[in-house]
Amino acid sequence: SKNMRLFAYIGRFTLDFLEKLGDFALFCYSILYWMTRGPVYVSQYFKQMEFIGVKSLSVVLLTGVFTGMVSALQTHYGFSLFGAESLVGSTTTLGLFRELGPVLASLMVTARAGSAMTAEIGTMKVTEQVDALTVMGVNPFQYLVLPRIAASLIMMPMLALVFNAIGVAGTYLVGVVFLDIDRGVFMAKIADYVYLSDLTTGLTKAVCFGLILSTVGCYKGYGTTGGAEGVGKSTTGSVVISSVSILIADYFLTAVMY
Numbered sequence: 001s002k003n004m005r006l007f008a009y010i011g012r013f014t015l016d017f018l019e020k021l022g023d024f025a026l027f028c029y030s031i032l033y034w035m036t037r038g039p040v041y042v043s044q045y046f047k048q049m050e051f052i053g054v055k056s057l058s059v060v061l062l063t064g065v066f067t068g069m070v071s072a073l074q075t076h077y078g079f080s081l082f083g084a085e086s087l088v089g090s091t092t093t094l095g096l097f098r099e100l101g102p103v104l105a106s107l108m109v110t111a112r113a114g115s116a117m118t119a120e121i122g123t124m125k126v127t128e129q130v131d132a133l134t135v136m137g138v139n140p141f142q143y144l145v146l147p148r149i150a151a152s153l154i155m156m157p158m159l160a161l162v163f164n165a166i167g168v169a170g171t172y173l174v175g176v177v178f179l180d181i182d183r184g185v186f187m188a189k190i191a192d193y194v195y196l197s198d199l200t201t202g203l204t205k206a207v208c209f210g211l212i213l214s215t216v217g218c219y220k221g222y223g224t225t226g227g228a229e230g231v232g233k234s235t236t237g238s239v240v241i242s243s244v245s246i247l248i249a250d251y252f253l254t255a256v257m258y
Contacts, residue, residue, distance in 0.1 A: 023223070024219055027215075027219045028215065031141060031145060031146065031149065031215070034139060034142050034145075035146060040142070041142060041143050041147060044143060044144075044147040045147045045150055045151060047147070048147045048148050048151035048152075049151040049154060051113060051116070051151070052109065052113045052148070052151045052152055052155045052156075052214075053151065053154070053155030053158060055112075055113075056108065056109050056112050056113060056155075056159055057159070059108050059112055060105050060108055060159050060162055060163050061162065061163075061166050063105070063108050063163070064104075064105070064162065064163040064164070064165075064166035064167040065166045065167065065169065065170040067096070067104055067163075067167050068092065068166065068167030068170025068171040068173075068174075069170040069171070069173065069174045071092040071095060071100070071167075072089075072092050072170070072171040072175045072179070073174055075087075075088045075092050076088045076174075076175065076179050076181075079091075085179075085181055086181065086182070086185045086189055087189055087193075088171070088175050088179075088181060088186070089172070089181070089186040089187070089189050089190045090189040090190045090192065090193040090194055091193075092167075092168075093168055093171065093194050094193065096163075096167040096168060096171070096202075097164055097194065097199050097202045098198050098201055098202050098254075099202070099250070099254070100163075101160045101163045101164040101167060101202050102156075102160045102202045102203070102205040102206040102209060102250075103209070103246065103250055104163065105156070105159045105160045105163040105206065106156060106160075106209035106210065106212075106213060106246050107243055107246060109156065109159060109210075109213060110217075110242045110243055111239060111243075113213075113217075114213040114214070114216070114239060114242050115217070115235050115238060117148050117217035117218055117221055117238075118217045118218075118220045118221040118224075118231075118235045118237075118239075119221070119231055119234075119235045120221065121145075121217075121221025121222055121224070122220070122221040122222075122224030122230065122231040122235065123224075123231055124144070124221075125222065125225075126224055126228075126230060126231060130144070140222075144222075145218045148214050148218055149211070149214040149215060152211065152213060153207055153210050153211060153214070156206045156210030157203040157206040157207055157210070159206070160202060160203055160206035161203065164202065172186070204253075205249075205250065205253050205254075208249060209246045209249065209250075212245050212246055212249060213242045216238055216241050216245065217238050217242065220234045221234060221238070
């Protein structure tokens with residue numbers, strides 16, 4: 001009977017997972033379907049771009065500068081063991097452009113804006129405001145979901161760029177000012193080893209991560225049931241799923257882009 005219980009559990013889990021996957025696929029299909037139809041609520045798009053992009057700037061700047069600084073300290077320690085301190089700048093910049101910038105910026109936006117998307121749409125769902133929109137002849141996908149996804153796709157690479165810029169500034173501050181690496185060598189090595197393709201790789205990732213965090217955020221919000229507790233559960237689930245998905249996607253994108 002123990003074996004049967006195990007099989008029953010695995011079966012239940014698999015069916016549950018497939019049902020959720022199908023549900024998510026239908027949600028994505030609805031997004032694609034309504035994307036090609038009017039009307040477009042322009043003010044909503046700008047509102048979401050401000051919320052996701054402009055209002056995430058402070059947290060991205062703060063994270064970026066300290067990421068650059070701590071990366072410089074760590075790589076300096078590692079490289080000083082075999083006398084290659086001059087490579088601190090280029091190595092850290094490569095790490096920021098290809099990996100740390102897009103990933104950490106996206107995780108910060110997930111925590112800040114992704115959770116808010118789920119909470120907002122979830123609250124609207126449980127208080128029947130979404131039904132009210134439908135009654136008024138406004139399509140919830142066009143009004144609530146599409147602006148958030150479009151805004152994430154546009155703003156995420158911009159935030160990653162800001163993260164990269166401030167991160168490199170942090171690296172420069174620690175490397176040149178605090179650790180006394182020669183400024184000319186520091187800059188020359190960056191110019192030698194960092195290419196434009198490294199930057200575009202990172203920005204492409206940022207677009208993909210923006211798509212993930214906004215789609216998951218809206219999907220979890222849209223599927224919310226069960227009052228205030230349901231909103232809390234959806235929001236937690238949204239942040240966890242988005243963060244894990246971003247890290248998994250990062251591996252596959254890196255593998256493909258190399």
